[in-house]
Amino acid sequence: xxxxxxxxxxxxxxxxxxxxxxxxxxxxxxxxxxxxxxxxxxxxxxxxxxxxxxxxxxxxxxxxxxxxxxxxxxxxxxxxxxxxxxxxxxxxxxxxxxxxxxxxxxxxxxxxxxxxxxxxxxxxxxxxxxxxxxxxxxxxxxxxxxxxxxxxxxxxxxxxxxxxxxxxxxxxxxxxxxxxxxxxxxxxxxxxxxxxxxxxxxxxxxxxxxxxxxxxxxxxxxxxxxxxxxxxxxxxxxxxxxxxxxxxxxxxxxxxxxxxxxxxxxxxxxxxxxxxxxxxxxxxxxxxxxxxxxxxxxxxxxxxxxxxxxxxxxxxxxxxxxxxxxxxxxxxxxxxxxxxxxxxxxxxxxxxxxxxxxxxxxxxxxxxxx
Numbered sequence: 577x578x579x580x581x582x583x584x585x586x587x588x589x590x591x592x593x594x595x596x597x598x599x600x601x602x603x604x605x606x607x608x609x610x611x612x613x614x615x616x617x618x619x620x621x622x623x624x625x626x627x628x629x630x631x632x633x634x635x636x637x638x639x640x641x642x643x644x645x646x647x648x649x650x651x652x653x654x655x656x657x658x659x660x661x662x663x664x665x666x667x668x669x670x671x672x673x674x675x676x677x678x679x680x681x682x683x684x685x686x687x688x689x690x691x692x693x694x695x696x697x698x699x700x701x702x703x704x705x706x707x708x709x710x711x712x713x714x715x716x717x718x719x720x721x722x723x724x725x726x727x728x729x730x731x732x733x734x735x736x737x738x739x740x741x742x743x744x745x746x747x748x749x750x751x752x753x754x755x756x757x758x759x760x761x762x763x764x765x766x767x768x769x770x771x772x773x774x775x776x777x778x779x780x781x782x783x784x785x786x787x788x789x790x791x792x793x794x795x796x797x798x799x800x801x802x803x804x805x806x807x808x809x810x811x812x813x814x815x816x817x818x819x820x821x822x823x824x825x826x827x828x829x830x831x832x833x834x835x836x837x838x839x840x841x842x843x844x845x846x847x848x849x850x851x852x853x854x855x856x857x858x859x860x861x862x863x864x865x866x867x868x869x870x871x872x873x874x875x876x877x878x879x880x881x882x883x884x885x886x887x888x889x890x891x892x893x894x895x896x897x898x899x900x901x902x903x904x905x906x907x908x909x910x911x912x913x914x915x916x917x918x919x920x921x922x923x924x925x926x927x928x929x930x931x932x933x934x935x936x937x938x939x940x941x942x943x944x945x946x
Contacts, residue, residue, distance in 0.1 A: 577657045577687065578615040582649055582943045584641055585609040587936040589871060589900050596714040598742035598769035599631040605869045605899070606637040609933070610644065612683045615946070618690050621924060622683030623874035625841040626675040632816070633675065633795075633842065640676035645943060648673075648680050653945045660685045664847040674819055674844035681845030682877050690923040696876070697918045697925070700846065702883025706915040708890040710736030711898070712765065712867065715745050719752040726753055726760075735914030736761040736787065736890040742769040747780045754784045761890070765790040768816060772800055779808060787889070788813040788835050788862070801832040811835050815866060819843055821851045828859050835862035835889070840877055842866075853886035867892030872905030876924035879909070883918050890914070904932045 587607040595602045608624035624644070626635040651666055663681045670677070689699035711734040716722040726737055737757075739749065741764045750764060763786050770778060770792040778792060788811040793800045795816035805812045811834035814827055818836050820843060827833045836856055840849050856863035865882040868874065875893060882891045893916060896908040905926040909916050919925025 577691065578654065579649075579652050579657070579684075579945045580613050580615055581945055582613070583611045584645065584941040584943070585611070585933060585937050586637075586641065586939050586941075587871075587904070587933070588938055589936050591869070591899050592901055594714075595869070595899075596716075597740045598715070598767045602627070602869070604628070605871075607871055607936075608637055608641045608644070608679065609871075609873060609904070610679050610683050612680075612687060614687050614691075616691070618687050620683040620685070620687030620690070621873045621928065622679040622681070622686070623870060623877070624675060624679035625868035625870055625874050635673060635675045640673065640679070643670070643673045643676040644680060645941060648676060649943050649945060652680070657684065660688045661847045664845055667844070675841045678841045678843070678845040681847065682840065685846050685877075686923040693922060695918070695920055695925050696880040696923055697883040700850070700880050700884060702880060702918065703885050704883045704918065706917055707879055707882045707893060708735055708914055709893045709911065709916050710734055710738055710761070710890040711894055712738045712892050713740065715740045715742065716749070719749045722749050723752055723756050726757065730757065730760065732895075733911045733914050736763070738790070738892065739764045741766050743774055743777065746777055750781060750784050750786070761787050763787040763790060763813070765815070766792045768792070768794050772803070775804070775807070778804060782808040782810050786810045790837060791815040791817070798826055798830050798832040801827075802830045805831060805833065811862065813837055813862070815839070816842070818852065820848060821855060824852045824855050828855075828861060833861070835864070837866040838863055838881070839866040839868060840881060841868050841874075846877070846881060849881055850884070853881075853884060857886040862889050863887055864889035865891030865893060867894065869899055871900065872896060872903045872907070872909070872926055873924065873928075875909060876905070876919060876926050879916060879918055880924065902932050902935070904929050904936065
């Protein structure tokens with residue numbers, strides 16, 4: 577398969593409500609959708625899920641789209657791709673830029689699964705027809721407000737709730753949520769907001785029967801995560817630290833974590849994500865699929881990945897109406913009894929809503945590769 581040409585759609589999608597984490601407040605999601613067209617005329621779609629500012633990783637929507645246009649796509653010009661894994665091999669000479677790589681690589685996976693006349697879930701080796709999912713909730717001003725929000729999502733059927741925390745917005749919030757929902761699968765995500773000196777608060781969180789504490793320390797810190805894991809019984813989950821299989825192996829070797837949040841965008845694509853999931857399964861570590869405020873294309877890729885049996889914990893794969901009033905696909909992903917049904921159509925299994933794509937699109941770029 578050769579890639580004939582590609583189109584980059586630069587979108588700005590307002591969130592239904594602002595989302596607050598330890599990094600700051602986000603009101604809009606800047607996206608770049610990549611469409612590739614194969615020599616056979618098949619279309620494949622990927623989603624660039626970097627943010628508008630470099631607070632999650634070094635990449636931004638703008639810088640990553642430049643890498644895609646100026647470096648990654650030209651590297652695939654006139655290359656006969658025989659399988660989607662080949663893309664990550666070609667991109668190895670480019671350091672970092674995992675989100676840019678993932679956007680292109682996932683579009684190629686979409687094309688290959690369509691060439692095979694299979695849903696992407698099947699093509700990836702997925703076995704699960706219904707995916708258990710959870711929801712991520714931003715920092716709220718008061719514990720009472722947080723409990724009200726959690727109650728709403730529990731009533732919608734979410735089987736697991738993740739609370740964003742930071743120093744000063746942690747123990748009291750978790751305590752009230754746990755008191756209101758004693759049986760709820762509950763976890764917290766710090767997005768690297770804590771230091772070793774905050775150990776007292778982290779130890780207090782250990783008493784609330786949490787499924788895990790995600791990324792308490794810095795994004796390159798494996799040693800202090802291992803130090804903390806020795807002192808608390810709650811499993812530590814690593815997110816930003818893990819960008820490759822090598823990182824997962826380092827976390828396991830140092831006992832820095834018992835769980836890994838696998839995000840397709842953060843690890844450079846589906847090929848690396850599958851390797852990390854297999855490693856977690858072989859080493860008795862919890863693997864689950866994280867979210868990046870995806871629109872429908874990115875969500876469809878996440879669901880396909882999470883359909884693999886290595887994913888034993890509900891992922892951050894929310895319903896279509898979770899973040900945006902209007903999505904860019906014609907189908908809706910909805911929650912029923914805490915699960916999302918995997919698409920059965922070919923490739924990512926969803927159709928692009930051209931009207932919505934044009935509605936959100938600020939500009940587009942067309943790149944010829946043959």
